[in-house]
């Protein structure tokens with residue numbers, strides 16, 4: 317075992333006039349003394365190449381929650397139990413480019429008597445992007461429409477999920493397949509989103525957005541508040557019993573599936589009398605209508621702002637004067653109560669308290685609207701060489717769950733199938749975890765944790781493994797320390813690195 321010399325690990329090569337060549341990415345900056353390279357991640361400090369951001373260590377308490385312990389008593393303070401509860405993240409660790417070198421840190425540790433190894437690096441991801449989940453009913457734009465940042469195409473609209481609109485931002489085509497400006501703006505947008513910052517986006521033929529991980533989306537300048545309780549049909553099913561006896565008909569307006577109570581199976585089961593009010597659109601199944609209007613930012617994600625316009629006709633043989641009708645959106649933010657007059661025309665009326673309570677209950681059952689940012693990337697490429705001489709064995713070991721993959725300590729979801737295609741919630745990582753290189757590509761921390769014998773079996777660079785205490789003694793004082801998130805699984809815990 318050897319103590320890593322991070323400068324040597326980065327593969328710096330000194331040139332004339334104190335200039336240092338950085339080979340931590342394909343840009344190969346020549347950095348003058350006292351200056352930083354193009355990405356600001358590396359600098360020339362007295363003729364040595366140094367990583368400008370501190371290594372990030374995460375600490376946990378025995379209870380599982382995070383607690384940062386002051387580093388005040390010298391390197392020995394990291395010995396023993398404290399070291400055992402410290403995790404070396406890839407943040408600030410450096411990269412392995414051009415990838416034949418071992419990872420910057422290969423940390424040998426022990427967990428409950430089991431010898432473990434954590435391979436720690438920063439990956440350069442040309443194949444990466446984010447999936448944005450935007451909790452809103454409002455129509456943000458047609459599926460496949462281009463999403464722009466500062467006028468440049470950086471992604472597209474994908475499917476609507478249940479109460480959310482998904483956007484795909486980034487990906488290798490935007491990073492490399494368009495103009496240089498498109499690639500750079502895409503990279504900046506991804507970096508901001510992964511850095512938990514607010515980003516302005518505009519969708520062709522759709523809305524303008526301000527999105528930020530963990531915050532409410534702002535659609536066309538208006539902060540979204542509620543994530544709908546369900547589609548129109550589900551809303552009918554959930555609240556049918558509570559409406560029964562207080563109204564004679566309910567129409568829940570929804571761009572996807574508008575629900576009509578007395579036609580719906582829920583109303584039938586309750587023995588409700590048919591109301592004879594036919595809504596526009598295509599009848600799918602009883603009480604469930606598709607395409608009642610165009611998508612928009614009106615009621616229930618439609619373009620409807622005059623809710624009675626959803627009614628196609630009222631059957632004079634079935635409806636009756638005095639029929640009590642409630643129209644509501646799937647969030648309860650929009651609602652109208654009407655009573656049919658003698659000509660069977662719906663006339664808006666004061667909403668009775670009992671009905672208003674049901675509308676309030678819809679709102680109560682809506683969760684706060686948020687933006688979720690999942691970083692998605694392929695780690696199946698060359699960075700695996702920093703872990704092992706035989707990369708496919710790492711891929712297989714990850715698939716066999718012999719290796720736990722984390723990013724800045726946050727558990728990564730690994731897609732089935734080939735390669736190591738992963739996703740991680742950016743809110744699970746410490747701040748300032750991501751960087752970039754101007755190729756352009758994103759730089760993200762990644763750690764592979766496993767039993768020592770697993771690492772040996774997959775052809776790992778075992779000769780470069782360094783005891784955790786030595787890493788902490790060498791780098792602990794200058795490191796940035798972050799608390800381990802309560803509830804997040806410890807990478808070396810049983811059930812992960814078996």
Ligand code: SF4
Nearest residue numbers: 338341344345353355
């Ligand atoms: S862009 Fe950054 S990582 Fe790449 S060579 Fe320059 S300083 Fe090094």
